[in-house]
Amino acid sequence: MRYALQFLPGWTASAIATSTCICRAYNGGSGLNLILSWRRKMVRHIFYLALLATLVLSDSAAAQQPRQARPGSDGVHTDPELRRPIPMHHSVWIEDLTWMEVRDKIHAGMTTAIIPTGGIEQNGPFLTTDKHNVILQATGEAIAKKLGNALIVPIVAYVPEGPVNEIEYPGTLSVSVDTFKRLLADISESLRSQGFRNIILIGDSGGNQQAMADLATELSEQWHGSETQIHHIPEYYNWPDRQQWLRDRGIKEEIQPGWEGLHDEYSATSIIMNIDPEKVRMEQRLEEDLFTIHGVNLAPADETIAIGKELIDWIATVTVNAINESVD
Numbered sequence: 001m002r003y004a005l006q007f008l009p010g011w012t013a014s015a016i017a018t019s020t021c022i023c024r025a026y027n028g029g030s031g032l033n034l035i036l037s038w039r040r041k042m043v044r045h046i047f048y049l050a051l052l053a054t055l056v057l058s059d060s061a062a063a064q065q066p067r068q069a070r071p072g073s074d075g076v077h078t079d080p081e082l083r084r085p086i087p088m089h090h091s092v093w094i095e096d097l098t099w100m101e102v103r104d105k106i107h108a109g110m111t112t113a114i115i116p117t118g119g120i121e122q123n124g125p126f127l128t129t130d131k132h133n134v135i136l137q138a139t140g141e142a143i144a145k146k147l148g149n150a151l152i153v154p155i156v157a158y159v160p161e162g163p164v165n166e167i168e169y170p171g172t173l174s175v176s177v178d179t180f181k182r183l184l185a186d187i188s189e190s191l192r193s194q195g196f197r198n199i200i201l202i203g204d205s206g207g208n209q210q211a212m213a214d215l216a217t218e219l220s221e222q223w224h225g226s227e228t229q230i231h232h233i234p235e236y237y238n239w240p241d242r243q244q245w246l247r248d249r250g251i252k253e254e255i256q257p258g259w260e261g262l263h264d265e266y267s268a269t270s271i272i273m274n275i276d277p278e279k280v281r282m283e284q285r286l287e288e289d290l291f292t293i294h295g296v297n298l299a300p301a302d303e304t305i306a307i308g309k310e311l312i313d314w315i316a317t318v319t320v321n322a323i324n325e326s327v328d
Contacts, residue, residue, distance in 0.1 A: 270308030
């Protein structure tokens with residue numbers, strides 16, 4: 001095609017000149033009309049051929065140009081190597097960072113990603129349904145900062161809470177174990193493709209530990225030989241050890257019958273009060289003289305918050321030690 005096209009301009013001129021000579025030879029009569037009609041058709045065909053040649057040559061030239069990143073739907077340049085134009089924002093939460101900041105943190109060695117799983121469920125008359133997620137805001141950040149090379153993905157709030165069509169308490173949201181595992185698997189694959197080398201699964205509820213452990217085993221087999229490893233860290237949620245930690249500090253809960261025992265306890269309340277006291281309805285409970293849990297007085301609030309802060313640090317230390325042992 002390219003060989004033929006290079007002769008097209010000369011051939012076009014020759015054809016037009018020949019038709020002109022023939023027209024002059026036939027000076028009148030039907031022969032002249034026939035020749036003129038033939039000439040018009042010839043010129044039209046030549047025009048189409050020339051247009052086709054122009055398009056082919058334009059496509060060929062474009063193909064030889066170096067490829068450039070395409071703009072996104074908003075017109076912003078999307079070159080993945082584009083230099084970050086502003087100073088780095090320092091946060092361990094991926095959702096608080098721009099994509100350039102995440103990229104540069106990975107390049108700087110922050111190649112551990114933490115996937116925290118929480119839940120939306122009933123937690124008694126005082127704690128909000130996002131109890132586990134709020135706790136993870138505190139503990140997850142403390143863990144990442146202690147590790148020093150980790151970023152945290154947004155908290156996975158949807159976890160198995162029982163059959164989805166048998167929810168007893170309004171506000172509880174549940175997914176199947178299969179959906180839960182597939183969601184975590186897709187998140188993990190996304191992180192692996194971006195250059196994260198250690199993916200950490202932690203969960204703030206006992207019921208979901210087995211599903212995370214099973215997923216870690218399955219992905220480890222699939223990723224055999226890969227640079228990326230996945231680790232489930234059950235030490236994060238060691239309930240007996242947490243209760244012993246509290247008892248060592250003189251905080252001895254006694255599970256009370258009735259509504260006070262509905263999925264609420266001192267460790268959760270003390271941690272959440274470090275984030276937002278309204279999440280435990282502190283003011284309302286003080287007004288109603290209900291600022292206690294399992295026989296333990298939560299007042300003064302400053303002391304409970306201080307205990308919660310120590311507990312956050314202890315959980316982070318235990319978890320980081322377990323992560324380092326698993327990674328090594």
